[in-house]
Amino acid sequence: MSTTHAEGSVKVAVIGVGLVGTEFVNQLLSFPSPSPFRLVALQSSKKLLSNPDGLLELTLSNWKGTFDQTKEMENLPKTAEEKRDQLHRCIKGLSKLVKLGQRVVLVDNTSDEIVAGSYPVALGYGIDVITPNKKAFSGSAALYSDILCVASNGSGAEFLNESTVGAGLPIISTLKGLVGTGDKIRKIEGVFSGTMSYIFNKFSTGEAGGDNFSEVVFEAKKAGYTEPDPREDLNGADVARKLTILYRTIISHAVDPQSLKDSELLVEGFKEVNPFSLVPEGLESVSLQDFMDGLPKSDAKFSKTREDAAKDGKVLRYVGVVDLTDPSKPVIKAGLEQYPKNHAFATSLQGSDNIIMFHTERYGGRPLIVQGAGAGAAVTAMGVMSDLLKLA
């Protein structure tokens, strides 16, 4: 393994070594020598491997074993405040490399709110941030404004978040290209949740009959397509977060950005979107088992909706929309919609694919469409890695 190019390389600190994190480190360490990248820190919730001097001697074949054998941190941070402090100390450590003129990137592969809250600190030190973590960009406008502000205030650091929407699909970069060059977004509509895609591609094919809703949900859970608690998918919050990110990307990347007052960035973030929830009333807060036991009671209702749609030659899809037809009255919504059987949402969607349509001024009557797997560790990590390549 060569260390000779360590000086010229981009220094990468990784937080989160779960499915996506593991796949990301594998991709990062697959570059042949001399690699443009250099891993300088690797942190999970309990372990930290770091050496800001750039001498972390990890390879594709030994990193996982080395990390597994690393001892847990002493004084493991327990409270949110302790976690924040530990994180800030780490980031401060990395900032020494920036002062030495090196490019340092923090890659957050967690879905942690506290890590997300630390982006302004990292950016302020001149450390770039790349992440599939939706929390910072879909949460409070205060945090999002902070990030925008620090990133544009001359530290030279950038944040990139391609994988927050559609995993490795080119959604955020396409949107930035459109609005950044002066195109006007009229409407973005799409199937943004791989889980919802899977469920409704099975549940609603245009026929009046078919499997019960609960059966399809249980099958999706069994096949690993839902969160351990399927309500986290069915409540629409994930879609609401993605729509918030898209809307804010439009606002903040336009050629002539409108005033970026918090009020225009959705003060409360995704909580303002109010997605239509598919979790039956009364089952929102019960135990997982009670939810599973209770879901079949709503099957008749879902079947009726499917039957009504089928009578009109339509299918049901759980769709997210950012509608800027009247830019002064943006409409951001997520819910169950009906589409004709010959619509792309009906004909060309398969499995757990995402499909996103960009209706814009320049693309006129026919939208720009991106479609493909929108979830999964390999493609999510690829979106992160692809962002990293843009910085190198």
Place this chain on the structure above:
Amino acid sequence: MSTTHAEGSVKVAVIGVGLVGTEFVNQLLSFPSPSPFRLVALQSSKKLLSNPDGLLELTLSNWKGTFDQTKEMENLPKTAEEKRDQLHRCIKGLSKLVKLGQRVVLVDNTSDEIVAGSYPVALGYGIDVITPNKKAFSGSAALYSDILCVASNGSGAEFLNESTVGAGLPIISTLKGLVGTGDKIRKIEGVFSGTMSYIFNKFSTGEAGGDNFSEVVFEAKKAGYTEPDPREDLNGADVARKLTILYRTIISHAVDPQSLKDSELLVEGFKEVNPFSLVPEGLESVSLQDFMDGLPKSDAKFSKTREDAAKDGKVLRYVGVVDLTDPSKPVIKAGLEQYPKNHAFATSLQGSDNIIMFHTERYGGRPLIVQGAGAGAAVTAMGVMSDLLKLA
């Protein structure tokens, strides 16, 4: 108009002021002050407006008039050699800005072979090159190797060519993201020609009958969807050029690039692809009028092909393929193929849209798909502008 930020801005020299060039300059000059970009030169085949000091005082409202009133160059270059010399003098002039530490980008909005041949010179001086011009990337491997070599040899200059395939659609950038992060391309297949898309979306809908082939071609010509001489679309050369660009992008952007011998980069470029030509035999070299008069004689043959396809429930599409299923035996081909009526090439294509499917290792059974208008001045210029934003 503010000139205060001229020093920190990216300096842009534009060659080509046709449809795409005009739209590009409009987009470039639409940035509110302080713009990150500064137009330093504007050149057509006969005129040159330049001021490398960065004081070209053009605005969105006055640039076209100013350029129209600019006198033609004295000693207008006539031979290819004179043109090349004039171009090299211009590029040398721009290189002075690079020596002063400024970032300079040459934007080639022509489809000129001589301008394409000058990219290595510009890159060698540290001037970035951005262009929708396919010539350099689909021509001889010698020129393409030169470009790769100069761009990677430390001048710091980059070339970006998103608009050479699919206009503003994210095709090249998506492909770079895939192969650059280690994904393996199995096959790329798509409808790459807006003209061919328009013609076959009309000609072959899955029904046995319909308008004659020549009628559809003439109508497309009348509506401005073909080149003035439709043979330039029908011969498949444009698709062959795009496939050459995609194939070379795969080879040269892979994480672990194979040896970049000219032989592996297609020595003769698109000429090695041998696309299936729809220009009937004997009409290749006759006058445009004779071609138009002669085309209807082939209608029966095209109708028969359509009828045979319809019998099998299929439609005809002119499709380009880069097949790397066996990486040691790459297959690059373009021609008329049959697709089932429920295939995306049949159901979701409309108008003159492009559709491109990336079959890769990570995207497994279902491809990543990009679809939308793949031609037109506004979206082509947007692709160029979007590349420029990546450099800013």
